[in-house]
Amino acid sequence: MIRRIDNTIFSENSVFDDDHDEVLKTLYGLYDHVNLLDLNTLTLRRLYTGKGDYLFSDYTSMPDYVERISRDFIHPDDIEGYMEFCSVKNIRKQLESDGKSFTMSYFRTKGTDGTYTWKAYIILKPSFADPGIYLSCLRDVDSETEHILIKNDYVKLFNDLPLAYAVLQFNTELEDDNEIICLYASNRIAKLMDESLNHIVGSNVYPEFGKDHEDVVQMMRNAAFKGINSKTIYHSRKTGKWINITVDKAAVTGRCALILEDVTKEHITNEFMDREWRTDDLIIGCTKVLHSGLPHEVAINQVIRLVGEASGADRIYIVEKTDNNTFIGNYEWCSDNVTPIIQKSAQPEEICALDWEKEYPGAFSLVLEDVESIKVAHPELYSKLQKFEVRSIIEIPIYDEGVLIGYFGGVNYGRIKNLDLKELMEAVSYFLASEFSRLRLLRELENKSIYDSLCGVKNRSAMEMTIKKLKKRSFNIGIIYADANGLKQMNDSRGHEAGDELLKKISTIMKRRVNRDYIYRVGGDEFVIAIPKMEKQDFIDLCASLQKDFEEAEGISVAMGWDWGTSSAEISTIMKSADKLMYEDKANYYRKNNRRRSGDR
Numbered sequence: 001m002i003r004r005i006d007n008t009i010f011s012e013n014s015v016f017d018d019d020h021d022e023v024l025k026t027l028y029g030l031y032d033h034v035n036l037l038d039l040n041t042l043t044l045r046r047l048y049t050g051k052g053d054y055l056f057s058d059y060t061s062m063p064d065y066v067e068r069i070s071r072d073f074i075h076p077d078d079i080e081g082y083m084e085f086c087s088v089k090n091i092r093k094q095l096e097s098d099g100k101s102f103t104m105s106y107f108r109t110k111g112t113d114g115t116y117t118w119k120a121y122i123i124l125k126p127s128f129a130d131p132g133i134y135l136s137c138l139r140d141v142d143s144e145t146e147h148i149l150i151k152n153d154y155v156k157l158f159n160d161l162p163l164a165y166a167v168l169q170f171n172t173e174l175e176d177d178n179e180i181i182c183l184y185a186s187n188r189i190a191k192l193m194d195e196s197l198n199h200i201v202g203s204n205v206y207p208e209f210g211k212d213h214e215d216v217v218q219m220m221r222n223a224a225f226k227g228i229n230s231k232t233i234y235h236s237r238k239t240g241k242w243i244n245i246t247v248d249k250a251a252v253t254g255r256c257a258l259i260l261e262d263v264t265k266e267h268i269t270n271e272f273m274d275r276e277w278r279t280d281d282l283i284i285g286c287t288k289v290l291h292s293g294l295p296h297e298v299a300i301n302q303v304i305r306l307v308g309e310a311s312g313a314d315r316i317y318i319v320e321k322t323d324n325n326t327f328i329g330n331y332e333w334c335s336d337n338v339t340p341i342i343q344k345s346a347q348p349e350e351i352c353a354l355d356w357e358k359e360y361p362g363a364f365s366l367v368l369e370d371v372e373s374i375k376v377a378h379p380e381l382y383s384k385l386q387k388f389e390v391r392s393i394i395e396i397p398i399y400d401e402g403v404l405i406g407y408f409g410g411v412n413y414g415r416i417k418n419l420d421l422k423e424l425m426e427a428v429s430y431f432l433a434s435e436f437s438r439l440r441l442l443r444e445l446e447n448k449s450i451y452d453s454l455c456g457v458k459n460r461s462a463m464e465m466t467i468k469k470l471k472k473r474s475f476n477i478g479i480i481y482a483d484a485n486g487l488k489q490m491n492d493s494r495g496h497e498a499g500d501e502l503l504k505k506i507s508t509i510m511k512r513r514v515n516r517d518y519i520y521r522v523g524g525d526e527f528v529i530a531i532p533k534m535e536k537q538d539f540i541d542l543c544a545s546l547q548k549d550f551e552e553a554e555g556i557s558v559a560m561g562w563d564w565g566t567s568s569a570e571i572s573t574i575m576k577s578a579d580k581l582m583y584e585d586k587a588n589y590y591r592k593n594n595r596r597r598s599g600d601r
Contacts, residue, residue, distance in 0.1 A: 030251070033138040037062065037123065039088055040132040047135075062086075075108035075116050082107050085121065095125045095134065164188040164260040167250055168205065173225045180206045180220065183255070192260055194239050208238065216245060223247045223256035233263060242267035271417060279420045282310055283427045290435050297331075300435070303428065304333040311421050312414030314338045318398075318432065320406040327406070341388060354384055354395065366395040367422055369415075394421060396429040400437045408432055452521040454500055455507035463520035463528060467575075470532065470568040477568040478539035479575050480529035480546070481582035482510070485557035485589050487525040506558060509549050513542060528575070532568060539564050559586035 027034050027048070036045040042062040066086045074082045084090055085105045094103040102124045108116040117140070124135040166185040171177055182205050190197040193208070209216050213234050222228040229248040236243055244261040286303045294302070300318065308316040315338060318331040334340050356366045359378045368374060368385075369392050375382045385393060388411070395409035408429045413421060450462035458466075470477060484506055491499040503525065510519050510527065520528045531539065543562045550558040561581025565574040 027135070027137065031122075031137040031139045033136075035136040037091075037134040037136045038132060039091065039134065042088070044136065062088075073110045075110070078107040081105070082121075091123055091134070095123065101125050101127075164192045164262075166200075166258045166260070168220060168224070168256050168258065170221060170224045170254050170256075173221065173254075175218070175221070178206045179204050180217070189260065192239075192241070192243070192262055193236070208236065209234075212237065219245075219247050220256045220258070223249045224254050233267065240264075274418045275420050278418045279424050282306065282419070282424055286428045287431050290431050296435070296439050300331050300432070301333065303432070304331055307410065307424065307428065308333045308335065310419060310424070311410055311416060313410040314412035315341070316410045317341070318406060318408050320436070321404060354381060356381055356395070365397065365422065365426065366393065366409075368393050394425060396422075396425045398429050398433045398436065400433050400440070405433065405436055455503055455521050457507050457511070457516050457519035457521055457527070460520065460522040463522055463530070466520075466530060467571055470530070470571050472569070473532075474567045474569050475533050476535065476564070476566055477571055477574060478529075478531045478534050478536075478542075478562065478564045479571070479578040480531075480543060480560065480562040481575075481578045482506070482527045482529070482546075482550075483559045483582055483586055484525040485559055485586065502556065505553070505556060506550075509553060509556075510546065513546050513549065530571075534564075536564050557589060559583075559589055561585055 031048070032050045033046075034048040036047050037043075038045070039062075044060050044062050044065050046059075066083065070079045070082055082105075085103075085107075091103070094100050102122055104120060104122045106118050106120055109119040110116050120139050122137040122139070124137060126133075126135060129135075164186060166189050167183045169181045169183050171179055171181075182200050182203055185197060185200045187197060190200060193200065206217070216232060216234050219228075219230045219232065222230070227249040229246075231244065231246040233242060233244050235241075241262050242264045244263045246259045246261075248257050249255070250257045286306055289302045289306070290299050292299060304316040304318065307313075312335075314335050316333045317329055319327045319329045321327055329341065332340050354366070357363070359381050360366065371382065371385050371390055371392060390411045392413055393409065393411045394413065395407050397404055398406040398408055408425055410421070410425065450458055450465075452459045484502060487499055487502060490502060503521075507519065507521070507527070510529065514529055514531065518529055518531050520530070522528050531542075534542075539562075543560070547560055550556055550560070559582050561578045561584065563574050563577040563581065565571070
């Protein structure tokens with residue numbers, strides 16, 4: 001049964017009675033048309049018409065109404081969508097099966113002047129109405145969009161909206177007005193913000209945004225006073241959630257309507273993918289540099305620069321382990337206004353002598369985002385880091401075939417959201433290990449080509465290259481010839497191993513006085529020392545000291561000859577003079593010892 005209350009019709013058993021007159025009056029103020037829709041009888045009843053007359057009698061058949069509106073008022077391109085929207089099947093699915101409180105869509109509708117404008121068609125499910133009883137409403141809209149907010153705060157009447165929806169009130173348009181009062185919030189707002197609804201409604205919500213999100217506050221202010229709708233994503237410190245916020249004007253100036261959506265999972269996923277993409281991109285960029293054919297030192301420096309600039313670090317460094325288990329820093333990149341440690345440190349091993357493995361046994365790498373966090377638990381390591389004003393550090397060991405060969409590290413790096421610095425540096429350390437291994441092999445090949453494997457000094461081939469270079473220059477040069485006396489006799493009487501030991505002993509004595517890169521083994525028992533840019537008296541003193549060392553060494557006899565010149569371009573002449581003097585010294589040795597020279601020189 002249907003009964004009349006004023007100009008409205010309701011079922012006898014409905015709680016939709018006189019107590020809800022204010023509800024209806026509010027609806028009448030929000031919509032151009034409000035009709036009562038009864039899906040049980042498929043009828044519509046006109047409750048209110050503000051302008052135009054799309055209901056042709058107070059009481060009409062729903063199918064007739066939908067058919068005539070489609071034919072006479074709906075744009076031809078929208079008729080199919082309108083018919084689907086108004087179908088009983090769709091309404092029951094949206095408002096009964098899916099449990100929604102309302103369904104809304106937009107269709108171009110012909111006005112009295114014959115032009116089509118967009119209008120919002122809404123079917124509401126009042127919580128106090130009988131099953132199958134709905135309200136069909138119609139209103140104007142400003143633009144064509146799938147995300148137009150309901151511009152009036154009528155939703156306070158229906159608290160079960162499937163949206164986190166709120167209406168806010170600004171007192172003034174002034175930017176320093178830090179009071180934003182929540183007039184209405186749906187249940188889903190309370191759930192999203194982890195607060196009770198009573199605590200939210202009527203409270204000042206400015207602290208939720210505050211200085212950290214002034215851009216969001218300005219968006220809401222623009223919507224409230226200028227009617228500008230917009231959306232963004234912000235991070236709520238209170239809840240730890242990433243929230244998509246859509247803002248539009250409400251019915252009254254100074255108010256804005258919000259729809260909030262928790263997009264934390266999507267944001268984290270996108271952030272993770274972005275971080276992975278950028279990290280991988282940097283790894284690829286670093287490997288390209290290392291394999292670009294650039295000189296080793298140039299390529300390494302470019303790589304640490306790429307890592308440094310991407311991470312916002314003060315310093316990126318590489319230290320290498322030496323044969324005597326110390327560490328030297330050969331590579332370092334520093335940001336602007338940061339003093340390089342390698343230049344100011346007298347002890348290179350201090351750059352990376354952290355020995356953190358004993359502090360963190362089993363750890364593959366050292367990652368400390370806040371050095372202060374280890375002050376109590378690891379005071380020794382903390383003290384070392386404080387010495388160099390380290391606030392954060394990451395250090396990755398570099399291994400070559402399981403052997404530690406160095407460290408790849410960075411200090412005082414920034415927190416870059418779209419970069420996994422640990423993953424980047426671990427991956428790059430692998431390619432650095434490959435590069436250092438390649439360099440080691442090249443050095444070994446070079447050593448074999450220019451160094452004598454027995455004595456650890458340069459060979460005849462290296463001396464010939466040096467002579468060519470020196471002939472093109474013009475600076476002081478000192479040449480020493482040294483020849484082992486009695487080598488053949490020792491080989492014949494005691495074996496070649498004894499002879500080899502004699503040669504190694506001679507070269508060791510020379511290396512104590514002269515850098516090995518200036519010493520050349522040019523024959524079986526003959527050595528040449530070529531020292532550029534040495535003053536004559538210093539050279540003479542060196543020769544005397546070296547001769548004394550040979551004389552004082554047990555079981556060694558060495559013939560020596562030397563000469564010095566002012567121009568390395570004349571090195572051939574200087575070498576002949578030194579060689580001649582060495583022959584004379586060797587002849588004197590054999591004369592004094594009454595020994596034959598055959599086979600010795």
